[in-house]
Amino acid sequence: MPDLILLRHGQSDWNKQNRFTGWTDVDLSDAGRSEAEEAGRLMAAHGFYPEICFTSYLKRAIRTLWIALDGLDRMWVPVQKHWRLNERHYGDLQGLNKAEMAAKVGEEQVHVWRRSFDIAPPALKPDDPRHPDGDPKYAALSEQERPGTESLKDTIDRVLPYWHQAVAPELKAGRKVLISAHGNSLRGLVKYLDGISDADIPGVEIPTGTPLAYRLDAALSPTDKFYLSERSPSGIAAAK
Numbered sequence: 001m002p003d004l005i006l007l008r009h010g011q012s013d014w015n016k017q018n019r020f021t022g023w024t025d026v027d028l029s030d031a032g033r034s035e036a037e038e039a040g041r042l043m044a045a046h047g048f049y050p051e052i053c054f055t056s057y058l059k060r061a062i063r064t065l066w067i068a069l070d071g072l073d074r075m076w077v078p079v080q081k082h083w084r085l086n087e088r089h090y091g092d093l094q095g096l097n098k099a100e101m102a103a104k105v106g107e108e109q110v111h112v113w114r115r116s117f118d119i120a121p122p123a124l125k126p127d128d129p130r131h132p133d134g135d136p137k138y139a140a141l142s143e144q145e146r147p148g149t150e151s152l153k154d155t156i157d158r159v160l161p162y163w164h165q166a167v168a169p170e171l172k173a174g175r176k177v178l179i180s181a182h183g184n185s186l187r188g189l190v191k192y193l194d195g196i197s198d199a200d201i202p203g204v205e206i207p208t209g210t211p212l213a214y215r216l217d218a219a220l221s222p223t224d225k226f227y228l229s230e231r232s233p234s235g236i237a238a239a240k
């Protein structure tokens with residue numbers, strides 16, 4: 001039985017359109033909703049019933065969590081939302097089509113923006129309507145906390161304090177935890193949990209809507225890791 005499940009949101013409308021999304025608050029596509037339903041079914045089949053859930057401030061992750069929890073008949077489970085679990089901020093690329101950008105600036109440059117560890121895309125100016133400064137979701141954040149762009153390293157630097165402060169204590173208390181978040185905030189967590197090097201993290205991809213399970217020891221080091229879809233449920237699923 002997993003202790004922790006990391007769930008990247010289901011396909012969003014902008015995933016479908018192949019657009020850089022980042023902190024843009026785009027909803028799930030119909031396929032993304034189906035992926036979230038399947039994620040709930042898989043968790044039930046494996047007997048994984050979360051006792052506390054964490055998600056970002058972005059509706060594609062929140063809705064994925066709602067749909068999965070509905071499938072588990074666990075909509076009552078406590079949910080903590082935090083901006084620190086948001087997708088990596090994609091700066092001035094947000095809204096642009098990834099293939100069109102590759103045709104314009106080259107595949108290599110787009111790969112650097114998407115997968116390099118510490119290179120951030122061009123930053124948004126604070127008066128840009130896409131900048132978090134103008135978004136009420138982020139009104140309580142300090143100016144330094146509201147990014148105009150982020151590298152994966154920047155993303156990890158704001159995700160990990162939340163992991164240590166909010167998530168780790170729940171796992172240490174023995175509670176089953178589900179985190180519904182984003183490709184790059186979850187790549188950051190996976191890098192930390194699995195001790196993946198800066199050089200190797202560009203090769204790590206996390207698919208949408210596919211629950212990634214961890215078993216953890218008392219120090220929260222992984223003892224097992226697998227996608228639920230890749231392993232058949234062992235024994236009888238735990239009673240609801």
Ligand SMILES: O=C(O)[C@H](O)COP(=O)(O)O
Nearest residue numbers: 019020021022087114183
């Ligand atoms: O923000 C985005 O565009 C996606 O959620 C993640 O995109 P990536 O795979 O290009 O990092």
